[in-house]
Amino acid sequence: MKNFKDYEESIYKCSRCGLCQSVCPVFKVTLNECAVSRGKFNILNGIIKGDLTFNDNVKKYLDLCTGCNACKDFCPSGIDAREIFIAAKSEYYKHSKLPLLQKIINSYTMFKFLLYCASITGKFFRLTGFSTAIRFFENSILSCGYIGKRLVLINTLFERKLKKKSSRSEKKYCKKAIYFDGCFNKYINNDTKKAAKMLLEQCGIKVIEKNFECCGISYLHDGNTVEFKKITDKNLKALDCDYDYLLTDCASCNSVLKEYKNYNDSDSAFQLSQKVTDVANLIENLNFEAIKNFNVAVHKPCHDSGDFVKIVKNIKGINFVEVQDYDKCCGFSGKFALQHQEISRKISKQKAQQYINANVDFIITTCPACLLGLNQGLAETNTQNKPVAINLYVFLAEFCKTI
Ligand code: SF4
Ligand code: SF4
Known part of the structure; x- marks a missing residue:
């Protein structure tokens, strides 16, 4: 695992050209130089020189x-800013004495407790019909301001979009895949997992389930590498059998699992990074036809290689609409959306407006956090005939048939 010191050379490589300003979603809505990589590198330079210290x-x-x-892909010096920020935040944690309450809030135990609460709330929303009622009165609820918008957004987490049931497959299994069900599938809504399993069965892939923890993305991005390492250890321990693939249906889980080897020296971490793959990669040989001539657009999550777009474009009977900036950040990004609500909502709103203007029926994506980002943006816009943000596998299982 690299330390902040190991990145000093990379920080010096920043030529201050400012090109990162043109792609940074946070800079675009705040015009704050500290939001963009160049500004953060100025601060970190101050720390290297000893003019500043790691403080709050x-x-x-x-x-x-x-x-x-986005700044990494655009930077002429090829600097991986995100990696540097993680190392710098990790250094901050080493140097600061957090109050006990803050430590409890930051702990994984608290995170799991909140996930259990979300799970119970979800069951309540669904069983009481509250979820359906919110959808029915959505426009009136949205006109109630901030609280209404948040309620509609929370409801999108729990709503069931998959109505179809899996039918027993007669197919012989030829590959074994362990399914990494991220927090969203495990605690909040398992529509995506069910849909992905239906599609995998059709490809002859046997899905094995294990008791995994969260992938740890929010701890990694927060620079809390100590807690992140503990999570990686638990997940690697759960991989106790032979497997051909470690499957994910979430772009964020996928990208973070590939990073385990940078924080864990074990063979199993290396093996995992080689075997982790998207469900999309295993179903690319299936051919789909939509049940109706929908107008469909995609949103490519920042951490997705984008191969799923090919699958969507190949669905027979749809009208594929390429919306501008479909591959730009939705502004959600887990903890960021909680810490910087105003900025996050502005980015999401601009994004959602582009899909509304394109008049599409569905926005297909592959990350639960992006679904939240898109829904957050849609909730900011109180118009009729809004598109539905939906996971790729749920769309394929519910609104398409295989041909
Ligand atoms: S694009 Fe790269 S080199 Fe240019 S200012 Fe941004 S971080 Fe520095
Ligand atoms: S990673 Fe994205 S949000 Fe962060 S500084 Fe770079 S462009 Fe801006």
Whole structure:
């Protein structure tokens, strides 16, 4: 695992050209130089020179980032800013004595407790019909301001979009895949997992389930590498059988699992990074036809290689609409959306407006956090005939048939 010191050379490589400003979603809505990589590198340079120390203010500016990696792809010096910010935040944690309450809030135990609460709330929303009622009165609820918008957004977490049931497959299994069900599938809504399993069965892939923890993405991005390492250890321990693939249906889980080997020296971490793959890669040989001539657009998550777009474009009977900036950050990014609500909502709103203007029926994506980002943006816009943000596998299982 690299330390902040190991990145000093990379920080010096920043030529201050400012090109990162043109792609940084946070800079675009705040015009705050500290939001963009160049500004953060100026701060970190001050730390290297000894003019500044790792304090709460430095952490605050480092947190002003969705981790989208757009600046890395655009930077002429090829600097991986996100990696540097993680190392810098990790150094902050080493140097600061957090109050006990803050430690409890930051702990994985608290995170799991909140997930259990979300799970219970979800069951309540669904069983009581509250979820359906919110959808029915959505426009009136949205006109109630901030609380209404948040209620509609929370409801999108729990709503069931998959109505179809899996039918027993007669197919012989030829590959074994362990399914990494991220927090969203495990605690909040398992529509995506069910849909992905239906599709995998059709490809002859046997899905094995294990008791995994969260992938740890929010701890990694927060620079809390101590807690992140503990999570990686638990997940690697759960991989106790032979497997051909470690499957994910979430772009964020996928990208973080590939990073385990950078924080864990074990063979199993290396093996995992080689075997982790998207469900999309295993179903690309299936052919789909939509049940109706929908107008469909995609949103490519920042951490997705984008191969799923090919699958969507190949669905027979749809009208594929390429919406501008479909591959730009949705502004959600987990903890960022909680710490910087105003900025996050502005980015999401601009994004959602582009899909509304394109008049599409569905926005297909592959990350639960992006679904939240898109729904957050849609909730900001009180118009009729809004598109439905939906996971790729749920769309394929519910609104398409295989041909
Ligand atoms: S694009 Fe790269 S080199 Fe240019 S200012 Fe941004 S981080 Fe520095
Ligand atoms: S990773 Fe994204 S949000 Fe963060 S500084 Fe780079 S462009 Fe901006």
